[in-house]
Amino acid sequence: MKISLNTLDRRLLVAMGLLTFMGLLTIFSAGRGSVSQGHLWIKQGGWMILGFAAMVGVAHMNPARMFRSSAILYALGILSLLAVFAIGRKLGGAQRWIMMGGLTFQPSELMKWLALLFVAHRLGTKPPTEILTWELFGVAGLVFFPMLLVLKQPDLGMAISFLPILLLVPLIRGLKAKWVALGLVAIGLLGVFAWQKVLKPYQKQRVMTFLNPEADLQGKGYQINQSRIAIGAGGFLGKGFTSGTQTQLNFLPVKTTDFVFSVWAEERGFLGVLIALGLFGLLLNRILDIARAARKASEVYFCVGAAGIFALHIFVNVGMVIGILPNKGMVLPFFSAGGSSTISYFLALGVVMGIHRRSLGQ
């Protein structure tokens, strides 16, 4: 097998390449002036190179082989999630990480892709019209099981990012009005249940803050408020690279992960936001185009699930930092710093690129 960039999908490569570059710049700017995060961009660059290599490698593998081993991969993923409870590292009240030779690894990041891979494989074995309803429920169980484990860590944001996999159900069955209504009622009931039983006080606080951000600008609403100020102060052209006062003077909180997009918006302005969101749009568009061209049902399903997961992360993170969605710990692909998530997104894109190669008959 000959490894070559030429055989990869050009449009997907350009979109994700530009986004990666923008993300690295943002991490560089956000980490400036901070002792602990001054070299974060180098580390993140390393993860990006590693992820890129992994992506190219995966893109040159036969997707069929990956689908065939998806059950084993899924089982390994579940084991690693269970391992988190046994040997995981507790940071800030949550047990999400496994230490491996000085690096921390977050199995849940990879797990959602493995779940998607396995589910796509399971559903792809039959034509869509022959899939029985109980089989769909079984597939949903495959998604909910790791989701519950993640929820236990606790990591609500990550757990939610498993949900786009369930988009495959309406893809196969279509959307019927009564199902939508039933779904909304279920979500409502789940919401009430979650508010009373599942949500931790800090999560309730986030929701309250979202509903009324001006209530306590120095306290709970501080993060969102500072983020909005940063974004707004950017204006059309932005304050310039490494020149955003909100970023550089540390008014902006968690600026290398959750609020990384605020840094971009402050320093690059609406123009930068337009470019970034445009590229994200093209990325999603391209993944779905690849789905259209895919030859096998499992390949279509994987692409749709991937697009769903990407879209959810973009929507929740970009919407959260500007205050139209509650403050939920969800990272932004290509921008937020973090080894596990970066590698995972690149691997997923690698699978999508592999599917594209196959559909071209290469």
Place this chain on the structure above:
Amino acid sequence: MDARGRHIILKRLELGKAAAWVMILGLLGAYGWVQLVKRSEMREMADRQAIKTRTSPAPRGLVYDRNGNKLVDNRRALHLVIQAEELPKDPSQIEALAMALQREPADLKRRIQASRQAGGNRMVILQDNLDESGLAQAELLRARFPFLSIEAAPRRVYLGQDLAGHLLGYVGEVDENLMKKVPGKFQLGEIIGKTGLEASHNETLKGVDGERRTVVDHLGREVALRDMVESVPGKSVYLTVDAGLQRVLQEAFGKENGAGVVIDLRDGGILAMYSSPSYDPNIFLNRLTQDQVKEFWQNPVRPMLNRAIQGLYPPGSTFKLLTALAALDKGIVTPSTRFSCSGHKNFYGRDFRCDGVHGSLDLVQAIAVSCDIYFYELGQRLDIDEIHAAAVKYGLADRTGIDLPHESASRVPSREWARKARPKDPKWYAGETISVSIGQGANGVTPLSLARFYAALATRGKLLTPHLLYGMRDEATGKLVTLPPPAVQDSGMDPKHWEVLDQGLSEVVRSGTAKGIALPNLAIAGKTGTSQVTAFVDRSHYAGLAKKLRDNGLFAGYAPHDKPEIAFAVVVENAGFGASSAAPVAKKLCEYWFLQRPVKPLPPPAVKPFSTFQSETEGEMP
């Protein structure tokens, strides 16, 4: 995948793509709203928290005497302050701080709240002018209350201490009442002149405050200096006052209360003005202690009163010159008209007394020996309104217009005055006119306006406007640039009348009541006065001092007699005869001005260090 299933899925994928773009557009809409529509609002908020502005107070202008001797200087001093952005919110913390500072908690709370509401960039000064022990205490307080800081700021130093306290006045934080009275003019915490020259020439002296903008991070730490507007120091001024003459005047008063004024006859400039007891303005720069409040503000002697412009004294015999002018102008007497004095005389059924039995005398002689009967006779032939009109004409009524705040208007009574001042007994009695004609009764004049009246007598009727501002200091050369003096009016005094009065005043010192102050080589012209402390004249401040109800001694005049250069008025309270109390003060003034000063002027006021700490860190503000 069969073709039909595939077709349906392709359609659903198209829907998914559309949904993705709708999501992207929705997010763009939100960002467009915040970044394009709300941009300036957000940028303002970003700047507000990242840029801290601090006001750097401008050093006030210095004050020199007419010879360039420094009277008021600036020093760098350390203050215990709370910066505007660090004002504490917790009431219990403010209370604890007030306790530590031994201040009224409610008072401090109000001050801090007012400062926060004003939203300015000025610090709240808690303790001015820290000395060594104060600094040590302040450091201890800072350990307990981290929002406190110690700042250097220019501070006034009044070099002569109590040499010219009332005249110079002092500075302090603008008070709330004044801020309410003139909205928008002052900023909370601004240092302004409170009284004296500091107040009347505040606009000249104050300068323009500078600003220092720094970039701070989320913890309020300064990261960088953004920009700075240097403060513009206030303009330094030269006064018409001669520090040496002022010193002579101060020393001549000693422990006596009263006031003295010396006017330069060339332009109406005040050469010396002293009110006794005086005060040291340096004291008022700090928060007064209880004892100090009692000593200065609740003292029946009223040391805060500038007696030279606010004390209303019955002029006594010094007023006789005005009665003479009124009578001469009316034509009821001529210089050669004679009256006979037998020691007492009955007017309107009441017996009026004279100090002696003078026999027959003319106007010049009557002035020289200060015969009361002569002027009673004039008073009997004059109406009170005619005397009042003469007082207005020759500048003894009303204010002189000196450039000091709160000048009192001199009062020479009239029928209109009687109606207004005593509505229960508005009628004017002819017998009162007899008292007024020798400067008693309802007469009350300030030493300054008396001096101005004698300046008019010295200059053949010129009405000068007394003033203190001589000129400005040219900052480039350090030289004095004089200002044009205020306009001079002509009262229209008849030269023939003037000649008689001038002769009479000269005789007072040559052979009359004040011959004790005659100098062999300098002819002084003047008039003694001894006035009863009557019901009309500020009796309130003698209420607690019943034993001190002795007469006030006065002396007013000019010198040299043949070519007058200065006019003066001296009032010594409760000191008995003017000839023995006030005239010697005038003599010392003339001796210094004409005889000693040209040869050996007194040294300029020296600074007395007001604490050990200050003298060590001596340094002038740029």
